[in-house]
Amino acid sequence: MNLSHRTVVVxxxxxxxxRELARRFAAAGSTVAVAGRSAERLGDLSAEGFATFAVDVTDGASVARARDAVLARYPELDTVVIAAGVMLLEDLRDPAHFEAARTTVDxxxxxxxxxxxxxxxxxVGRGAGPLxxxxxxxxxxxxxxxxxxxxxxxxxxxxxxxLRAQLDGTGVGVVELVPPAVATAGQEKVNPDALPLDAxxxxVMGLLGQEPTPxxxxxxRVLAHRWAERDGTYDDLVARRSRALAMLPGRQG
Structure with a gap:
């Protein structure tokens, strides 16, 4: 993927x-728009020079409004990055976890x-561009x-x-970014082994820039996770990761 001269919405x-991907695409020479929920953070990014759009991905009407606004300003849009997500702890012994599960899936x-x-x-109408x-x-x-x-x-x-299989032949590619633990949102305090965001x-940008794009x-850092079943390390690694259950509030003490 040529990382310059693209028109990207994150x-x-x-x-x-x-946010870091938005900054990296912009630094590579692409036009970048950012969509998200936090008005304060959108304001900060606007001050950096990004076009910003309010969106709540749990609300279909909000997503449609954001799409219409993005395409009205950038009809040449050719790259869509979907990075919205939440990461919540759940104790499955407590039925109250269901609300966290619902929020996570939604x-x-x-x-x-x-x-x-x-x-x-x-x-698809453009006949090209990655999602x-x-x-x-x-x-x-x-x-x-x-x-x-x-x-x-x-x-x-x-x-x-x-989605990749269904879009085959349209010119639209589907690229899946698979992060390991990355030092964002305070994760560096919880997990000292988290990969620094800059690294x-x-x-990631080096891999995205390959032709053809993987x-x-x-x-x-994520290869051991991705290929654990193939490599026969899955059971041992899950057992090790299960020690972290002690971090749940109901399991402490």
Whole structure:
């Protein structure tokens, strides 16, 4: 993928990986718009020179309004990055976890589908352009304290595979970005082994810039997660990750 001279919208680009990707695409010479929920963060990004759009990916009407506004300003839009997501702890022994599960699925899975549905007709009409989904190494190697997060990202992986197959021949590609633990939103305090955001983004942009663009963007740190079942390390790694269940409030003490 040529990273310069693109017209990109990053949905869920007000923080973390999405915001860094927006900045990297802009630095590479692309025109970048950012869509997200936080008015304060959108204001900060607007001050940096980005065009910004309000969107709530859990609301279909909000997604449609954002799409219409983006395309009205950028009819040449050729790249859509779907980075919106939430990561919530859940104790499955407590039925109250269900609200966290509902929020996670509505944001991570259904939100991705809403955004993909909104922009796919435009991209197909152009006959070219990638749609980038964001999953997680946790989609392939669950982190037990975040069960629905893992399930939602595994579902986005499967959806991305199916969407790619259905769009074959249209000129529209589907690229799945699979992050490991990345030091965003305070994760560096929880997980000292989290990959620094700057190093992650540099590796990602290098992979995105390959020709042809890989179907999956896998940085070195995520390979052990992605191929755990193939490599015969899955059971051992899940057992190790299960030790983190002690971090749940109901399991402490």
């Amino acid at each position: 949905v869920g680009g007000t923080s973390g990986i999405g 944001t991570n899975l259904l939100g991705t589908i809403r955004v993909a549905d909104a922009f796919t007709p435009h991209l 980038v989904t964001v999953t997680s190494g946790i989609a392939f190697l669950p982190f037990p304290p975040m069960p629905t997060y893992a399930a939602s990202k595994a579902a986005v992986h499967a959806y991305s595979e199916a 992650f983004a540099t590796e 179907h999956e963007i896998l940085v070195e």
